[in-house]
Amino acid sequence: MKHDKCQDLTKKFNAIFPGGHSNFRVPFEATQNRIFITKAEGSHLWDADGNEYIDYMGAMGPNILGHRHPDYIQALKEYLDEMSLSVGSGILFTPADIELGEKIIKHIPCAEKVKFCLSGTEAVQMAIRLARAYTGRPYFIRFESHYHGWLDNVLGGVINPDTDTKPFGVDNPDLDLVTYTQGRNPKALEESFVLPWNDVERLEEVLEKYGEEVAIIHFEGIVCNHFGMMPKPGFVEKIRELCTKYGIVMSMDEVITGFRLGLGGAQGYLGVTPDIATFGKAMAGGVPLSAVVGKAEILNQLQDGTVLGPGTFNGNPFAVKASLTTLSILERDNGASYDEMWRVQNRLMDGLRDLAQKYSIPVLIHGLTGVFHTLFGITTDAIYTDADLEDFDLNLLYSFWPKMHEEGIIVMAGGRWYMTMSHTDEDVDRTLEAADKTMGTM
Secondary structure (H helix, E strand, O other): OHHHHHHHHHHHHHHOOOOOOOOOOOOOOOOOOOOOEHHHEEEEEEOOOEEEEOOHHHHHOOOOOEEOHHHHHHHHHHHHOOOOOOOOOOOOHHHHHHHHHHHHHOOOOOEEEEEEEHHHHHHHHHHHHHHHHHHHOOEEEEEOOOOOOOOOOOOOOEEEOOOOOOOOOOOOOOOOOHHHHHHHHOOHHHHEEEEEOOOHHHHHHHHHHHHEEEEEEEEEEEEEHHEOOOOOOOOOHHHHHHHHOOOOOEEEEEOOOOOEEEHHHHHHHHHOOOEEEOOOHHHHHOOOOEEEOOOOOOOOOOOOOOOOOOOOOOOOOOOOOHHHHHHHHHHHOOHHHHHHHHHHHHHHHHHHHHHHHOOOEEEEEEEEEEEEEEOOOOOOOOOOOOHOOOOOHHHHHHHHHHHHHHHHHOOOOEEEEEEOOOHHHHHHHHHHHHHHHHHOOO
């Protein structure tokens, strides 16, 4: 591959910006220089040097349809022939607001009312505010390694080893290698109890002591942000039971899983209905839009003015049109596009497993419709806790990921692959050829 133009653009970029537009404490880049994309089509990208890539990053989740889906682009072009990008959040509305809201309520099990926001981070904060107002309680529970946005009260923090005090999250950069940050409000982590995922006994113990002070339990039903960690059988059902018992709002973070795993999201897949849920990423096909959806009695606090949720771009009509178009495409033929995406994805996953076996490379390849992970060094069938990740081999990962990039295959840094409706069998063939070559050098 050629990198001359991207190297030159990298120097100019670095002179202007203090790092990438989204940054964590681990590198996202597979190359020494930044990659500058100049063209996108379907499942393919082209950079400033003319290099072509098959894209399994999916803009970190939003591009469920693929790049420039023809029906999506046409609908937005027709919209722009007559309408503005923004007409007045909270004051002026469009008929598409109603159409989109009806679709969300139709497909999402917990949805009785819908509140639009702009980003997943905002939706999570809105969910916490609603739950605190509804219950009159101060604290929320979250689980270690789940990701709920970049604001101080939800970003990072690890389990407090002192079991004699309230189990607030604590800062520890040595243990929180990815999301630890300086500059945090020193009191921010005292808003939430950070608990281990899939530990029923610890959750019951904390709720027995502090359940009357907890407003909300917010969690990823399937932890796509942390290597696809699954809930143990019965764990999400137990959260539902305990939330009902203690009068706590059960809130599922569906910012990744919503409209990616299927039209019903993770709650539809797991068969457990939360009280509220947060959505983002894929719901508008690449245009920024998020939502809190759930029980009317909780969301109606916004209607009577007891809870405020302002925002200039909330429910902006262009994003609403993008989301309405996205969901209209996804629900065609009873969601048949999900079945086709899974068929292509499953073929890719099986092919990668076969190649790993061919070269005697230990790897767990697991996932659900629309997203999967390649976890080198792990030979178990599934992961439920961080203890299951002890054999995760970063050396193998860093042997695989950059080399695949040089073969024209873009995968996220941690071994996460996002599928789109535009990936084809030809893409799989080309990807497996690259993987064969790459694994052969490992």
